[in-house]
Amino acid sequence: MLKVDQITKKYEKKTALANISLEIPAGVCFGLVGPNGAGKSTLLKIIASVIRNFQGKIRLTNPRMKIGYVPQEIALEETVTAQDNLVFFGKLYGLSGKALTLRIEEVLEEIGLTERAKDKVTTFSGGMKRRLNIGCALLHQPDLIIMDEPTVGIDPQSRRYIFQMIERLKQKGATIIYASHYMEEIERICDEAAFLDHGKVVENGRISMILEKHGKPSIFVSGNDCMPSGLESFGMLQEKAESYLLITRDPLQAMEYIVEYCKRSGSHPERLELAKPRLEDIFFSLTGSQLRE
Numbered sequence: 279m280l281k282v283d284q285i286t287k288k289y290e291k292k293t294a295l296a297n298i299s300l301e302i303p304a305g306v307c308f309g310l311v312g313p314n315g316a317g318k319s320t321l322l323k324i325i326a327s328v329i330r331n332f333q334g335k336i337r338l339t340n341p342r343m344k345i346g347y348v349p350q351e352i353a354l355e356e357t358v359t360a361q362d363n364l365v366f367f368g369k370l371y372g373l374s375g376k377a378l379t380l381r382i383e384e385v386l387e388e389i390g391l392t393e394r395a396k397d398k399v400t401t402f403s404g405g406m407k408r409r410l411n412i413g414c415a416l417l418h419q420p421d422l423i424i425m426d427e428p429t430v431g432i433d434p435q436s437r438r439y440i441f442q443m444i445e446r447l448k449q450k451g452a453t454i455i456y457a458s459h460y461m462e463e464i465e466r467i468c469d470e471a472a473f474l475d476h477g478k479v480v481e482n483g484r485i486s487m488i489l490e491k492h493g494k495p496s497i498f499v500s501g502n503d504c505m506p507s508g509l510e511s512f513g514m515l516q517e518k519a520e521s522y523l524l525i526t527r528d529p530l531q532a533m534e535y536i537v538e539y540c541k542r543s544g545s546h547p548e549r550l551e552l553a554k555p556r557l558e559d560i561f562f563s564l565t566g567s568q569l570r571e
């Protein structure tokens with residue numbers, strides 16, 4: 279669907295993106311993850327043609343593909359109604375008359391604001407403004423929807439609403455690029471992701487592949503006499519007083535081994551936990567950067 283080909287972007291002396299290449303297949307939700315200043319917004323603006331002065335190429339499989347861009351900053355006229363904002367953006371996309379009216383009704387339904395269509399945006403909560411901001415980018419039924427941190431500073435209900443909206447858009451065949459520094463959001467809604475740090479792609483691909491490649495599950499055990507000999511053959515063992523952490527590719531077998539030992543020796547673990555690898559930990563181990571300050 280979209281190829282980002284050796285993109286470099288400099289703001290005077292500051293290099294925001296350094297020779298970035300990525301491939302985004304059709305029909306996926308593609309996460310762009312990185313801490314503040316990593317270059318996410320710059321890359322999204324380049325894909326959306328908001329920034330035109332850069333080196334490299336954006337290649338679209340279909341050059342007539344429709345793109346919807348949801349900027350990080352709320353881009354609404356707050357002194358007028360939700361409906362008025364949608365009319366304005368609809369006209370920008372070339373819609374008019376009955377087609378525009380019908381499409382606005384559909385979008386209002388989609389973003390859950392039908393009841394508030396005639397209210398001024400100044401009376402909206404942060405989450406409602408975010409949803410309307412997204413709605414304005416959906417009027418022309420884009421094939422590719424670019425969302426720049428759409429859940430910053432909103433209530434959990436609106437956040438859930440936005441996730442459900444993304445699911446519905448995906449089911450209808452849209453491709454979504456979703457930038458965030460909330461890794462749990464990326465794990466929850468995205469199929470693929472790219473890790474961006476200091477303007478460079480550190481890792482990218484299917485999330486399951488990234489987890490498989492870099493993340494190993496771990497078992498945490500605490501309690502007296504709960505460590506069978508030979509445990510180190512399952513992976514990397516880190517010991518601390520009466521607890522230990524075993525990082526292993528074979529967690530279930532290792533767990534069984536520990537439980538069998540405890541049953542035989544009559545010892546009782548205080549805690550015995552299996553932890554799945556998390557993308558946030560992988561990001562930190564690859565970059566040394568925290569996603570949030």
Ligand SMILES: Nc1ncnc2c1ncn2[C@@H]1O[C@H](COP(=O)(O)OP(=O)(O)OP(=O)(O)O)[C@@H](O)[C@H]1O
Pocket residue numbers: 289292293294312313314315316317318319320321350459
């Ligand atoms: N218009 C600009 N002029 C100068 N420097 C800029 C401009 N826009 C961005 N930058 C710089 O480019 C780098 C990348 O910024 P960008 O906004 O793309 O990152 P980001 O990952 O989206 O961060 P955030 O999550 O804070 O929005 C940063 O160092 C930023 O300060």
